Amino acid sequence: MRTIYYRAQRNIRLNGRKLNRILIRLRNILFVIVVVFILFIYKVNQSHETAVMAYISKSAHKFISCEREETSKPYNTNVLELLINKYNSAENIINLDVYGDINRQTIILVILVDKYSTSLKYFLASLSQIKGIEEAFLIFSHSYFDEDVNNLIRKVDFCRVLQIYYPHSLQLHSHKFPGYDPSDCPPDIDMQTAESLNCTGAWSPDIHGHYRNPQFAAKKHHWWWTANKVFENLKCTVNHNGLVVFLEHDFYFMEDLLYMTIYMKNIADTVSHCEFISLGTNSLKNLNFINTYRVEVMTWNHKEHSSVLGFDIKVWNSIVSHYDLFCLIDDYSWARSLYFISLSRRDGKRFKVLHSLTPRAFKIDATAFTNTLNNIEVIENVYQVILLEKQHLDDWFPTHIEVYYKIELEKDEYMIFEYSENNGGWNDPRDKAMCTNMTIRKIKKVLMDMKNEFMDYISEKDP
Structure with a gap:
């Protein structure tokens, strides 16, 4: 055994x-x-990067070859706050001496920028190749102060540029609201635990039972502050009544972006209650490149039409007059909050959009886990967009545009806002109050105008 x-x-x-x-x-x-x-993958990526550099004009190579300075040090919060206030007050417009003053109809491109990225470099390179870009005015709205980003943007010499800095950023408020205060309730605890901890916000979880996440809330705050700043609080735009296009810093553009923007704006002005124009896409799949001259009027949808979104001061006045809907809805997405306004407007009419069936702006951002893989993915996305552009070279700058009305338009008028689909993340009273306070100057102006109109009416009645 x-x-x-x-x-x-x-x-x-x-x-x-x-x-x-x-x-x-x-x-x-x-x-x-x-x-x-x-x-x-690396070899293929190198080949694609070489092809991309060969396609992009040499004058744009300076953006792509620009590298971060490893010696840059983080700013002291107090110093950073002073710098941001200084730059915002100065409103220093780069290249104004070369391209002249901004007029009432100048196309304004408002770019929401976060941190330094490869996609930002290709974004600037593609911007420089847009036909007519010298007539545009770029406003970069920064949610993060980074000298490497500033140095990159200061290389722009093809049009007028203004940089503005979000003063309520997480960078400035890393340990207090609107950042994460140590006394705040952690986002994923339940209400019973929150009550026992007696943490800030314990009695106001969102629609899904979660508590405030500063990173999510910051995006809506940043967009709302930027829109208020551009339309209400800049000296250089005080008399502007042209188109303002909002987009993020991770897009690559076709050369006829501005050509189509102006063409579509002129058409939208002739269409009853068509407030928005949309020219972008978040996906490179299932795209229509057959009829680049076709646009469609439809009810505005935040999922399809928010990536490159253009509207003017009249539409802004309609949006801001419903500031309570935007600021109070429990959703950290600015786009879905706009959608809530669209479905809840006092006149009962939904926002309409003139949408280009063939996009002129393509999202190239990456979602990889490391910087190296991110860079590879961005370059690959740019390469795919350039291939599409080259395959349809004769289809850009259409001499005429066909306008189609979506047949579901009337049915869409009776859509209901599904609260269960909300992202949540916006039920903290501090977020709602801060959002409302950003618009207080506009509210006071509207009330003062109403008072003046009423006094004029009284004086006419009783001379």
Whole structure:
């Protein structure tokens, strides 16, 4: 029996060693496969990057070749706050001496910028190649102060540029509201736990039972502050009544973006209650490049039409007159909050949009886990967009535009806002109050205008 036992033990050890050797071999083979795959991807990416650089004009290479300065140090919060206030007050417009003053109809592109990224470099490179860009005015709204980003933007020499800085950023308020205050309730605890902790916001979880996440809330605050700043609080736009286009810093553009923007704006002005124009897409899949001259009038949808969104001061006045709907709805998405306004306007009419069936702006941002993979993915996305552009070179700058009305338009008029689809994240009273306070100057102006109109009416009645 003892002999059989020892033999069994020896066989187990031998089998274990064999299994270990097999596993080691499999691991080595897998490692080799991964290395070969990475080298292949890197080689393909290098080839695509070379093709991209060859396609982009040499004058735009300075944006792509611009690298971060590793020696840059973080700012002291107090110093940073002074800098931001200084820059916002100065309203220093770059290249104004070259391209002249902004007029009432100048197309304004408002770009929401966060941190330094590869996509921002290609964004600027593609902007420089848009036909007529020298007539536009770029406003970069920063949610993060970064000298590397500033240095990159200061390389822009193809049009007028203004940089504004969001003064309520998480960078400035990392340990207090609107950042994360140590006394705040953690986002994912339940209400019972929050009450026992007696943390800030314990009695106001969102629609899904979660508590405030500063990173989510910051995006809506930033967009709302930017819109208020551009339409209400800049000296250079005080008399502007042209189109303002909002977009983020991770898009690549077709050369006829401004051509189509102006063309579509002129058409939208002739269409009853058509407030928005939309020219972008968040996906490179299922795109229509057959009829680049077709646009469609439809009910505005935040999922499809918010990535590159243009409207003027009249539409802004309609939006801001419903500031309570925007600021009080429990949703951290600015686009879905606009959608709530659309479905709840006092006149009962939904926002309409003139939408380009073939996009002129393509999202190129990456979602990889490392900077290296992010860079590879961005370059690959740019390469795919350039391939699409080259395949349809004769289809851009259409000499005429066909306008279609979506047949579901009337049905869409009776859509209901589904609260269950809300993102939530916006039920903290502090967020709602801060959002409302951003619009207080406009509210006071509207009330004063109403008072003056009433006094004029009284004086006419009783001379």
